[in-house]
Amino acid sequence: MISVEINGEQRELDVDPQMPLLWALRDHLDLTGTKFGCGRALCGACTVHIDGEAARSCSITVGDVDGKKVTTIEGVSGxxxxxxxxxxxxxxxxxxxxxxxxxxxxxxxxxxxxxxxxxxxxxxxxxxxxxxxxxxxxxxxxxxxxxxxxxxxx
The missing domain is CATH 1.10.150.120 ([2Fe-2S]-binding domain)
Known part of the structure; x- marks a missing residue:
């Protein structure tokens, strides 16, 4: 089980830790504002914030964000x-x-x-x-x- 804060809400993800974060967001959490573009971190369509830094969610695994804060386009504020x-x-x-x-x-x-x-x-x-x-x-x-x-x- 992976524990991650997503858009201010603590979430437990029961997925393969090697799954790209993009697919966990889109397919398991229905956060579809983050887009699939190239799958190789070259186009930026999948950009999210991880602990306040822009990151390409297609090339980061769910296991990589265990214990971190992820913000998607749906959760930006301030x-x-x-x-x-x-x-x-x-x-x-x-x-x-x-x-x-x-x-x-x-x-x-x-x-x-x-x-x-x-x-x-x-x-x-x-x-x-x-x-x-x-x-x-x-x-x-x-x-x-x-x-x-x-x-x-x-």
Whole structure:
């Protein structure tokens, strides 16, 4: 039995410890906001927070998160998360939307660590989050707006 806090709730998972976290979230806990993209931690669609850090849930096993705190897109909260999600809506970032939960999770981690990022900071932090629709300019603009809303100066 694996014990993990998911979105603020202590959960016991009776699954193979080698199961990718992504599949435990989606198939066993019905948290489907985290998406499967590539299965190799290259696209960012499966990004979640583990103990506050952005991580690719397709390449992390359930056993790896035993005793840790996992936050999915369904569980994000706080001023930075609200600012980022609000900016995404205000600027109509989403096109197809498939990658956006991973993009938002990475953006929240960035602004939590760096409340006033430059374009270069954003570009380097968001590497590995692929948007097949090419909304990168809107993503960058939303991160800057989210920083302003959260109290940063970006």
């Amino acid at each position: 001023s930075v998360a609200e600012a980022v999600v609000g900016a995404w809506r205000d600027l109509d970032v989403v096109q197809c939307g498939y990658c956006q939960s991973g993009q938002i999770m990475s953006a929240i981690t960035l602004l939590t660590k760096n409340p006033s990022p430059t374009d270069a900071d954003i570009d380097s932090s968001m590497v590995g989050n692929i948007c097949r629709c090419g909304t990168y300019q809107r993503i960058r603009a939303a991160i800057h707006q989210g920083a302003k809303k959260a109290g940063g100066e970006a």
